[in-house]
Amino acid sequence: MTAYLVAILTSAGFYVVLALALNLQWGLTGMLNFGLAGFYALGAYASAITTETAGLPFVAGFAMAVAVGAVAGLAVAGLSARLVGDFLAIATLGFAEIVRFLALNEDWLTRGPRGFPIATRPIPEGLSREATAWAYLGLVAALVIVAYLIVERIRTAPMGRVLRAIREDELVPAALGKDVFRFKLQAFALGAALAAAAGSLYAHWVQSISPDHFTTALAIGVWMSLIVGGAGNNRGVLVGATLVMVILEGSRFLTGVVPGLDAESLSALRIALIGVLIVVTVRFRPEGLLPEPRIRLETPAKGA
């Protein structure tokens, strides 16, 4: 049971990092990114190719993943940041699908649908199974903390104010002399790099990646974390991601309890449930469980 919990917490950690990355891009800046799974996959494959094909240590793979993620983020945002709302969403969705097609078809590089086995590990060899699992959990937790601190710091910094202003109405910060395009590029690239970092760690945790790991269904789960938890609020994101994980994992136990429910219809039911939850949340509580904190205006001191 402990082993199971450790495994769930570890996989929840990847979700949280992805959700934080999306919170930076969409929650704060308002840039719709449906291609998050693509950046996640890019990080995983960049890391796998660096460590396995080129034979470098994990640190190099991780650095490579972050760099590739940031560059891809800059490229996607640079090409499409001038697009508004819906169209950016479609372009990013296209990016994720193209990454998946490349991973599926360019066998010489990615080993295609059979999967890419990864032997390099970020932790010392010779630990017991249990200690290994705990060590991975520690690494993921560290990544979550770093990602949280970065995104939270940006949120409260002057940059966060500009990003929120861009989300509400691009014209206002532009009129105040802010370079809106550059801020958008930065926010998008940083989010992409975070997603790629999560992908790298994920690849070395599961030790075999294939394009099936990085589907739109994954991205929808991350989106739901944000919507249900409360976009723009990093603590809300933590709550949302945990909730999604509980739903995804908890419903696994229904197979034995409800008669006539096989694995396939259970997974269908699960995804349908996520869809219903998104619709219901957007309709009845659009601000999410933990709404974004209102910014308090400075009130002049009394009697002054």
Next chain:
Amino acid sequence: MQTILNAISSAAIIAPAAVGFTLLFALFRFANFAVGALMTLGAFACWTLNVPLGLPLWLAAPGGMAGAAAGLWLADRLAYAPLRAAGGATLLLVSIAVALVVENALRLGYGGQIKGFDLPLSRPWLLGPVRIAPEQLGVILVSAGAVAGVMLWLGLSRWGRAVRAAADDPGLAAVRGVPVGRVHAAGIAGAGALVGLGGVLAGVDLAIEPGLGWALIIPVLAAAILGGIGSPMGAVLGALLVGLAEEVTALVMSPSYKAAVGFVVIVLALLLRPHGLMGRELVRK
């Protein structure tokens, strides 16, 4: 020649749904991703009438269209209508959620196995160097007829004029006495029927399974964007070009990239000519 014929027949499958998608965008101003799942719904409704109930396909097809229209109406009542005031991005997200619900409800109801319509096996005709299957010809003719019918309806009838007026500016249309609510309902019925027909045509050509819509939504979207979103004529032109691009790519590259073509078309169209071939430039602040 064969390539051109294949392009026309893939265009015939996506054109009705692309026109439906673009009509919905014109009326409600958001990219409705549920169109793919509704095509699947239309295909399954038609299959239910055709195979288990034994109706001939020409009788079952209107059932598929009605099924998709009813699904769209229900989605509109439950999910879209209460959010009309929200932005296009919110509605886009909600439509993806709707697509997930529809797709997985179908998977729950019908299981994941591949299904096909009850069609007589037939030998393709050879016209000189070109091979054409009778079903293929049927798909092309039905699709062309339906699209032409909708164009005439939009262009010539009173209701068509009202739909165009409500799409241009609902407030102004209402002031001039157009019953915007009923026009929206007519638009949903018409677009839903077109989308359902697209699903039925796809079911004739491809295997019917719950994930069918995800493979179709991208070319449909590409056709609508390339043609100029909101322009039905443009959507038809876009469908032809996307069909051609898919077939030509299959000649020079591994056919597994065929599905990526739609995305490339979308990205290029958005970058080079965001208002599409036949769309009007949207006025932005």
